[in-house]
Amino acid sequence: MSLLSSLAEALATARVEVVDLTAPLSAETPIIQLPEQFAQTARFELEELSRYDDRGPAWYWNNFRTGEHTGTHFDAPNHWVTGRDGDDVASVPAARLIAPAAVLDFSARAAEDPDFLLEVEHVRAWEETHGPLPEGGWLLYRTGWAARSASQQEFLNADDTGPHTPGLSPDCARWLAEESPVLGLGVETVGTDAGAAHSFDPPFPCHAALMGSGKYGLTQLQNLDRLPPTGALVVAAPLPIVSGSGSPSRVLALVERG
Template identity: 50%
Template sequence: MSTSTKDLLGDLLAGIISGGIEVVDLAQPLNEKTPVMQLPEPFVNTGTFRYNRLSNYDDNGPAWYWNDFTTGEHVGTHFDAPRHWISGRGQDGVDTMPIKNMIGEACVIDVKQKCQENPDYLLTVEDVLEFEREHGQIPEHAYLILHTGWAAYNDDHEKFFNVGADGMPHTPGFAPETSAFLARERKILGVGVETVGTDAGIAATLEPAFPSHYYMHEANRYGMASLANVDKLPPRGAVIIATPLKITDGSGSPIRPIALVPVAK
């Protein structure tokens, strides 16, 4: 390791310790109240998070407290690997993805106001281009993060899923042409959202259905869902670190992603 590299890592650590770099927690709490996507029949649903208390300094373990838990790969703040979707079949799982792809710049597009006016709002290609005109082209090895304000509803399942009279959830996401553009015209690592999944609630009615899943995973890109504290990130300049569990043949994993954010002086 060169002296300059040592200095770079030393400066990073010093910045974290001093507070010059803020570490932002991007995960929602994971517990038995965590909202979980429900699929209609006849599809099989993922399990919710469940604790099995083993001991609490009692007869079952007088000197220790610990638990078993069960949960699905795609519960709470979680990571989608390409093999999660049929278009990414045979591509990376959480156990085979390159380690360096767990770290990337965050490019945050703020459409919160548009989503308040229209909960079915779909990010457009023009939204992306407008962001790039102001902040520069989305670079290689970045995560595009969609700031919709939906994280505020995580503890209110009715608002979080926003199911309408038609029986469908009404939550924001990506237009099909936008997902295709990001997957084919930008060398991003993937996308991140505050909603329960990386597609809009009405995504089953789009062409193709669930376009963010379809195009991202087809291109061997990744997804992060149920993110928190996205509002604390700048449009550019933060670095996200998202490390899924190394589950053999895993299609996804709960994660606790963090962002390193330079503090303005």
């Protein structure tokens, strides 16, 4: 039996489970909010064209409008000024959209401290137990934040000082971009950076370091609790928007169940 035939059989018999890591995309999907002086992304909107009526008697369809970085989405290198000469989302090689994943679970720490930051030593400690991060794979950072995704207010968790959501320290972001073997970072929060990253030195270190190194981001992931620490295979499928800086994406994980 060929390798692909074996995979098809494993999927059919549920020995390999497909776990959907994608948040539903609707007008209620939380979106990032920038300071008022900056342009804001659009919420997801559907515009009905016809629904089995005089506008189209046999078909239902819609136009939609949304930002590239709304909901579960993919960040391409050209999303940030440090990667301005890098790939747009349509230029990301298709082979890089299927990759192994390491899942680092720090949901207990984030529950205690919404501003919790992942440090290099946390990753090193994880590697001592589970082995090295996968070459050309994803680091998926579980914080439990997906449980807040039904509420814009709870998801952004902002007060007078700004949003409070977990992320990576500047040192960890730089290490992940420049020294680690992974191709990108996946998170449950609205963006790859911590809520307080505007005040970091440098600001927004995940965006700056990852995009500047030609690496990628995945955000607003769900169901990371259903993945093992190692062994899952992630399929990230952004739309190939020419000149686009990113795209809402369907993100799936293949998990061997025995």
